[in-house]
Amino acid sequence: MKSDAEPGRFVFPAWTNLIRPALAIVLVTLPAYLVALVWLGGSPKTTDVGYRPEQPVPFSHALHAGQLGMDCRYCHTTVERAAFAAIPPTQTCMNCHKQVRANSPRLLTVRESYASGLPIPWVKVHDLPDYAYFNHSAHLRAGVGCASCHGRVDTMEVVQQVHTLSMGWCLDCHRNPDPHLRPPELVTVMDWVAPGDPAEHGRRLREAAGINPSVDCWTCHR
Amino acid sequence: MIALLKDVPRWLIYAALVATALALVPLALIARARVVTSSEPRVHLIHDMDHQPKFKAQAENPLFADGRAMRPHPRGVVPAGSAGAEEGFATGRRGGIWLASLPVPVTAELLRRGEERYNIYCSPCHGLAGYGDGPIAVRADALQEGTWTPPSSLHTELVRSRPDGHLYNTIANGIRNMPAYGPQLPVADRWAIVAHVRVLQFSQGATMDDVPVELRGQLAR
Structure with a gap:
C-alpha cells in the first residue's frame, strides 16, 4: 500500500494481498473436500452397512x-x-411355538398371522x-x-x-x-x-x- | 505476510472459521454413520434401476388383500411334474398298507443325505442320537412349559416296530403333537431321513457282534 496515495482515491488495504494465497488454498482443498464427501458419503460402508431394521417380531x-x-x-x-x-412361513415358527412359549406376548404377532393366514411383514x-x-x-x-x-x-x-x-x-x-x-x-x-x-x-x-x-x-x- | 492477518477484518476471519467448522459437520456425520447401526431405511442417493417395477420372491403386492406377490397354491394344486409320482413313494403306503421298506435304493449317498437332513430338521427335538433330548426339548423342559409334550425317543419298541412307510408319513404329515415336516422337506429327503432313523435305531441297539471283527479292538477299552 502506498502511503502517499492521493486523497479520495480508493486503495486496497494491505491485507487484501492475502486473498490470493487464501484462494489458492481454497481451490486446492475444496475439490479434495468434495471428492472425499462424495467418496465417503456415497460409499455403501456408510449408507448400507449397519442397517438394522426393527422387525415386527422380536425374533x-x-x-x-x-x-x-x-x-x-x-x-x-x-x-x-x-x-x-x-x-420361513409362520407355520415354521409354530412347529415349536404351538407348544413352547405358546402364550408369550412377544409371539402375539406370530399367533395372529397363523390364525389369519396373513404373512408377518418381516423387513428385508x-x-x-x-x-x-x-x-x-x-x-x-x-x-x-x-x-x-x-x-x-x-x-x-x-x-x-x-x-x-x-x-x-x-x-x-x-x-x-x-x-x-x-x-x-x-x-x-x-x-x-x-x-x-x-x-x-x-x-x-x-x-x-x-x-x-x-x-x-x-x-x-x- | 503473517503480520497482515492482524489487519484482516474480524468478521471475515470469523466467517472463514465458521465455514471451516460447518464443512467438517458432514464428515463427522459420515464418520458416525460408519460406526453405528440404524433402523432407518438406507440412504439411497442414486436409484438407477435398483428398484424396478417388478415383483421378486416374497415381495409385497398391494393389489392382493393378503399383500403376497407370490400367490399361494389354490387348494388341491400340486407343482407340475409331482402328480405322477408312484403311490408308495409319494404317500408311504400302497393300497392302504404301509410300506415295510424304502421304495428307493439304499445307497451310501442316501444315508449321508439322511443324516444331514435329520440333523437339520429332526435333531432340534429328537436329538442327534434320537433319544428325544435335542436342544429344543432341553430348553422346553428348562422353561417348564405346561404346553410342551416331550418328543418321542426313536428307540422305543413302538417306533422300532413302525413300518418305513409309517415313519415316512409321520415326517410328511406329523403325528400327535409333532407337526408336519412335508412343507420343509421334499419327498426324497423324507425317505432319506427314514433311512437314517433306521441307522440310528440299528446303531443304538447294536451289540459287539455287529462290529466288524477287525474294528472290535478299537472299541474294547
Missing part, C-alpha cells in the same frame, strides 16, 4: 441359531435349491439392486458359508448388514475366492475356521471341485 437369531444351535436351513429351506433364501435386511441376479444355491454348492456374506448372524439379537454387498465387494471374492471357500457340507457352521491357511485350504477345495467364479457382466446382470 432372536442369537437364541435360535446361536444358543439352540439350529441349522440355518431349518427355517431358510429354499437356500440350497433356489436363488432366494426364503423367509440384505437387499440387492433389482438388476443383480444373485443365486444362493450356487454359492452354497461352491462352499461359500452363510457367515461370509451375512456375518455372525448366530450372535445377533437383531440382524444387521455387516458387509457392503456392493459390486466391488462381490468381485473381490469372484477374483480371489480361495480365502472364502470351505467344504460345502459346512456352509452353515457359523464359527467355522479353515484348518491352516484359509487361502491354501480354499485353493485345494477350488481345484478339487473345479470352482471357477465368473467375472463376466452377464453372470450377475441378465
